[in-house]
Amino acid sequence: MQYIAFDSHKRYTYAVVEDPGGNRIMEQRIEHRKGELATFLAHYEPHSPVALETIGSWYWIVDEIEAADMEPKLVNARRAKMMLCSSKKTDRLDARGMNTLQRAGTLPTVWIPPGELRDIRELFRTRMVFKQQVTRLKNRILSCFSKYGISFDETTSDAFNVKGRAAVQSACSMLPVHTKESVMQLLAQLDGTNRAIAELEARMREVGSQTPEVQLLQTIPGIGPILSHVIAYEIGDIRRFASARHLASYAGTTPSVHASGGKVRYGHAPADVNHYLQWAFVEAANCIALRHTFLKARHVAQLYARLRATKGHGVAVGAVARHLAEAAYWVLTTKSPYKEPQHARVNTVVSSKKG
Known part of the structure; x- marks a missing residue:
């Protein structure tokens, strides 16, 4: 097996090939023409891993890697740079760094959805x-x-x-x-x-087939036919998320946290999230915000109303979006319809008895 890394740009890719011992076999700049990357890879051992950063035009590059019978590894670029801790940045150093992480078994990869x-x-x-x-x-x-x-x-x-x-x-x-x-x-x-x-x-x-996943997502408040398809196709395989918190973070519904000296400050969601999932959950949360007076018996409406009164509309919508993202994880993992949180049902019963 060999280790291959692609530092790809709009018009070219810088490729580095190394053996398991870290010895460089080849370094080459490859111009972007259809079939050129597959031809380059054909000279090396089949099924070798090929690391590729998450650039905007990675679809066709992954197709070329798979066509050459290699194993594509889509890399989280931000995390990879943090792990390498390098103050210098060149195509050569980036590609070599990805191979270093591959050999160490610490390459931060992301899921590649099927074509x-x-x-x-x-x-x-x-x-x-x-x-x-x-x-x-x-x-x-x-x-x-x-x-x-x-x-x-x-x-x-x-x-x-x-x-x-x-x-x-x-x-x-x-x-x-x-x-x-x-x-x-x-x-x-x-x-x-x-x-x-x-x-x-x-x-x-x-x-867009009416799959069981799409039907389950439509049981969540605020999520209708369009948003359920968006969420289902953007999530893909739910098993790739370890917990509801991981899905909520991936969907950009959790704030960044800065904690130092005993002080904690919450900021905007990080930039490297799935912006399409983020839009879908925020859109669903805004639907709930618009109709919260008609949905006052539902937990999501109570959550929005309570936070809006103290934190404002923006924070309230963000909290509802996070709840919806976590709910999506649970309905897809357990394969069961959305259920009101237990404490919300208890509060509703108590309120009705008081009335």
Whole structure:
């Protein structure tokens, strides 16, 4: 067996091949052309591990590694750099460092989803991008009207439902000529984006099977058909998480902690999390926040209301998102529907008896 490490960039990969004793067999820069990496790997022992950092374009590189009958190892780049403790950074040193960690058996790797799963994920991820674009377009449109003192609060609760859209179209005549043209273009862009979302969702329903995992996730408050598919496909195999806390951390629903000198400070979630899972759980938590008065008998609504009163909306939504992430772990691990936490059920019973 040999140890191979790829320090990959947009246009090239720097490869280092070493034997089990740490002796370098080959160092080479490989230009990015289809088949070039597989051809390079074909000269070395099959089934050798190939370490590759988690860069943005790793999908096709993993495919080439597998095509060469090698074993891809996707590396957590931030953790690897911390373990190497090097103040210098070059392609050569990075690749050699990954091989050092491979030989020591301490290479920090992350899960590589199967090719089919990677492909399907793009539907849900693209929908998320379009939904964010819809929010930006709506905010921009309302901002254009607000600059001229035009509001739709008294006309409708939503300026972009059927009634609200009619009011928006009518109010365009009150805008200056160039601002009106800008708003019309924004509305056209909004309509096109909504059509693209509808087409994506139709395709998602075709390819996104109603698996037992998806059905179980839909028993969790705030998680519907779309979010259940996003969460299921982003999690993949639940067995790769050691505990509910690990899944919550991976999903970016736990804050960073700075503890020193007896003082503890909580900050934002770390940057190296699954941002798609983070969005899904926060989106579900916001759905609960909007309807918490109608869900007051549920634990998630009580959690949100209690924390909002003392910590504010943002902290409350974050806490609910973490609860949902941990609940997702348990329903997928135990293969049973979501159940209200025991203490929440007791509180509800006690409150009803007092009433």
